[in-house]
Amino acid sequence: MATAELTAAFARLNRATSTAELVQATQAIASLQDPEAAETLIKVLGFNNPAVANVATEGLIRLGCAVVPKLLVNLDARNYGARAWVVKVLATLRDPRGLELLEHALQADIAPSVRRAATRGLAELDLNNSRDADALRRCCDGLLLAGRDDEWVVRYAAAFGLERRLQHSNVSGSMTDQALALLRQLSSSSEDVKVVRLRAQLALQRLNAE
Amino acid sequence: MAVTAPLNETQVIANLGMSADPSAQYYAAWWLGKMRSRHPEAVPLLLKTLKALEQTPVDQDRRGVALNAIRALGRLGNPAARNPLCELLNSTDYTMREEAARSLGRLRDPAAVPGIRRLIESGTAVAGGEQTGSPLLQEPCEALIEALGDIGLCSAETLAAIRPFANHPRPLIRAAAYRALLQLTGDSSWGVQLIELLKHPEALVRRGALLDLGATGWTGAGSAICAAAVEPSLKLVALRSLAEHSEDPQVLRAMDALI
Secondary structure (H helix, E strand, C coil), X not given: CCCHHHHHHHHHHHHCCCHHHHHHHHHHHHHCCCHHHHHHHHHHHHHCCHHHHHHHHHHXXXXXXXXXXXXXXXXXXXXXXXXXXXXXXXXXXXXXXXXXXXXXXXXXXXXXXXXXXXXXXXXXXXXXXXXXXXXXXXXXXXXXHHCCCCXXXXXXXXHHHHHHHHHHCCCCHHHHHHHXXXXXXXXXXXXXXXXXXXXXXXXXXXXXXX | CCCCCCCCHHHHHHHHHCCCCHHHXXXXXXXXXXXXXXXXXXXXXXXXXXXXXXXXXXXXXXXXXXXXXXXXXXXXXXXXXXXXXXXHCCCCCHHHHHHHHHHHHHHCCHHHHHHXXXXXXXXXXCCCCECCCCCCECCCHHHHXXXXXXXXXXXXXXXXXXXXXXXXXCHHHHHHHHHHHHHHHCCHHHHXXXXXXXXXXXXXXXXXXXXXXXXXXXXXXXXXXXXXXXXXXXHHHHHHHHHHHHCCHHHHHHHHHHC
């Protein structure tokens, strides 16, 4: 049962017509930090309004990992924009339950923004204990795939992600070799996009592997 | 991600030469630009498709091929395209003038400046006036002004031609003028004007101003780009441009936070 405050905030959202009103109503809902608000905040992600979606995304992130199952169920397959925000929330929460969805988004989503956010998620999912060796391998495989994506922004995210995994995770020797080889390729003239080369060079510098 | 086998360049070149099949030519012209083809036949064949524009009336399919060819010529960066593109600035077809200006901006050839500038010298009332019964202006002012900024050849004449457009009633035309004036003079007060437009109530204007800021390479814009109410994908495009112009690692840090 929703609280009276939440019910009032929902009503305000339903009455909103301008972006400013939608942002305020969404902020009001998010500020209550009530888990009951999750479905509504997920629905707001589909309004095709970045200012509003941004507020809803932050609200969902503040609700924490409890929203992960709801996000996995409520993902609107037809709305590119909404999917990108959902993947972004999952990536930011770093909850390992998001792994399969992130892998799938990277492999199958036609929107580069979704593949980009998924790549970030694979770079940052929390996989601290040793039981997660298989999940870590899957994340790294995903990052290697992202490094060969057609879109520059996904390759950029891969350079970022490989750096993070090599710095903070216990990556196997052979995976490290593959990751460094890919970073060297992304930093070389075989990569067309300058900003990708710049990012891969920065990664190699930080890993002392130039 | 690609779902079909990649087309082979030889095949694409052959398709572009097949004037009997405009749809194959249309795709071929796009492909060569997208792939930044270095094939020796690419530029001559693309230029040949422009001949269709000299006929009256212009065949609509061939006009479409020519538009893609103009865009591809901008991407391929071959100086042989400059004169034919400059001639298209005299076209009676607004879209041809617009696309020719965009491609000339990409070629960054200072010799194109007088021809581009001439089209806006009549000022905001004439070149920048509205066509009757159409949302278009008399001239494709946004593309023309952006091209002058991208080419980057600063002269008193060019600045004088652009400056009035900083007061044009349409925000995107003002944005183009601020962008070009920042590129040409390095005076950051034009950048501040662009940052003001990031608060515009229309998302289209905010997006335009954001990409314009990126195109200038002015690193003073970094934090305003990150804070704007615009989708992250576009912020990344703007920051990419900023990073590639400035090579400032701070910009990469800002991009990392947005991916």
